[in-house]
Amino acid sequence: MEPSKAPEPFLKPYNPTEQEPQMLAAWEKSGYANPDVCIEKGVTLPDAEAYSIVLPPPNVTGTLHMGHAAMLAIEDILIRYHRMRGKRALWVPGTDSAAIATQSKVETDIYKSEKKTRHDLGREELMRRIDAFVEESKTTIINQTKKMGSSLDWSRYAYTMDEKRYAAVMEAFARMYDAGLIYRGDRIVNWDPKLQTTVSDDEIEYVEQKDAFYHFKYGPFDIGTVRPETKFGDKYVVMHPDDERYKEYKHGQKIDLEWINGPITATIIKDKAADMSFGSGAMTITPAHSVMDFEIAQRHKLDIERVIDDRGILLDIAGEFKGQHIKKARAAIVEKLKAKGLVTKVDEGYVHNVATNSRGGGIIEPQIKRQWFIAVNKEAKFPNGKTMTLKRAMRDAVESKDTQILPERFEKIYYHWIDNLRDWCISRQIWFGHRIPVWYHEPKCVPIPGREADVEKCVMTIVSADEPKCQFCAAKYTQDPDTLDTWFSSGLWTFSTLGWPYFAQSATKDKPGPENDLANYHPTAVLETGYDILFFWVARMILMSTFLRGEVPFKKVYLHGLVRDEQGRKMSKSLGNIIDPLTMIEKYGADATRLSLVIGASPGNDLKLSEDKVRGYKHFANKIWNIARFVLENQADESTLQSKVDNGLTEEDKKLVEEAEAVAKEVSGNIDDFRLDLAADLVYHFVWDRFAAEILEESKAILKGTDEKAAASRRHTLYAILNTSLRLLHPFMPFVTEAIWQQLPKSPSAQGSGGTRKESDLLMVAKWPLLR
């Protein structure tokens, strides 16, 4: 290549907007994101070690935000690195239906434009609307994901509500039901009166609120509450057994007293749940609308009576207040109690936490409901032959180090969560989601004469989609109207995306093809996600995989921090501090955007991002571009690039080559330790401060000098360092490095032979430095 014929593609400055779509097209055409293709084309060996990641599926409803961008950047770096190392690297893409969030968004939109509720539309019509919405949103997020340069294998794309994942959900439900781990029961659950559905404990968000705190005279006791509207049915007064103030009262003792709607008989209950240091130490309980009260009532086999209905309306027990909404009734009830002289004190501005539905719902009202649960404290037989509880299995997975959580401090948090875990309520009263695969016999079975049947057993679980009929009376069964918690299907994600249950038996290790994915790629190498969904998702995947597969879902969990604004605040619409990844890609390029999300992001710690930072890394992309221009323009001709670099190098140049190799070694080590931040920072400084600022500068004199041998040696050396740098940078900045790679003369030494890896013309599958 003559200096006079500077390669045309090297326009200055580097223009990501122009280069990126071309590189994306080249990668997509190559099919190298699919390990089966890599094997077929010889760039990966058939028996190479597997390295797999399943993408935490973004919600179909959403658009790409910085959190997604960070996740995509980190996972793509890992995948590209391991692919270049010669592994069979698989990264499985997908999207999540996000049941409650999606339905409530669509419902809200419909109500805004048409003033109709879901009940006006009916189940089928609503589902049609949601599906249409999902279809539209889905392409948005998929296209945005691609723009980040994510080398996902789209041929294995999965959606939590598609046919294969539906089959997985049915199979999982049936197996857990048969093992006695899924049961239906009347228990107190978190009820959202606004969305008219239950929510799990983890979906609750506590919000601080100021309310008046009332003290009431309850016979001889002083009781306190912020919720007078629940107190109608209170006929038990609870105190700690060791409370000296109340030692004259005995457990079970009856006391007659005057209450809201007239005289009642209260019963004394002694229970350790009563906090002696809070208020008077005595409290009345409302078992139907409080988790703690419900538990006390269960311990002592007390009566439980509902006071509030599903919509927050007071029931018969409220007497004259019946039919009123709890919000409105409160003041009136307090007035009545005041008139009766039962209010002893009112503390205004009492600060307490109110449970709300974090998925866009309302204030949680505990209710007793017939729901489906997963028993976490019940023993069951696992595929590995052990008999234990789900809790135990979840603990074991991490204690045994089969799954390692990084950074390690999150292990403690994980254990703590498990220890406090209650049975998981998996049924939801929304319509969008996997419908519970249970059919009921309603009305009850009346067997045809001559066919004997156990009428009580006419509840059944069916995995097929056909409507089942009763074999004793030929009546059709009715399917449970509820749907499953979205995390139920998400819990299966690592293996439902890899062919379970279809190929659970037949998958064969080291044979290519999606039908063998389970054997090749499960357990996955690493699950990479934000620490905020450790419990929602990570723990539940471990639960599902250990029980259904007898193995952990992933060998490592790597938790990254959250992306925040410059001042460390969460990015939100209301604060107006959102930095949109797509805008950043347009302005500064995907490479710069990726790097800004990696450098400075140490494991598990939040990252503060500013636009200046992204801009800074755009400069770096341009720097690399110009380094390449310089190195290529200063070659005497193409032949100087094609002989081995270690032939006839000067002592000084040998050292430079070694220096680059030392950097490569350190970068590899950092990536292996998940210190992508350090790896990227190191190579950044090597390339800019050392290679460009020092090595290149001193080379100018050598190249122009009279010592031909030294000049030739330096040409080789510069090319070698450029070549190594491009390989090192590729996982972090795939676009600019690939664009430059395409301009390099092809070296014959790059061809593979015999049983070794070939090197194709794409940097994406080039060999990582230091590999033979």
Place this chain on the structure above:
RNA sequence: GCACCUUUAGCUCAGUUGGUUAGAGCGUUCGAUUCACAUUCGAAAGGUCUCAGGUUCGAAUCCUGAAAGGUGCACCA
């Protein structure tokens, strides 16, 4: 209440098992630039490493305690 995280230059952060004079980027100030670089280069100013003890020949780093900011969990009658 229990746990965890953070605290290093004006801002954002590195600083790995303790070891020269604690570093980088951005910003600021001054200067250079016919050069691979419009996005370049050089230099300067800027530090009680949050505080108080301790271990050590030696501490930003290890230990104890405190403060400030943040997060999670529990409680919330």
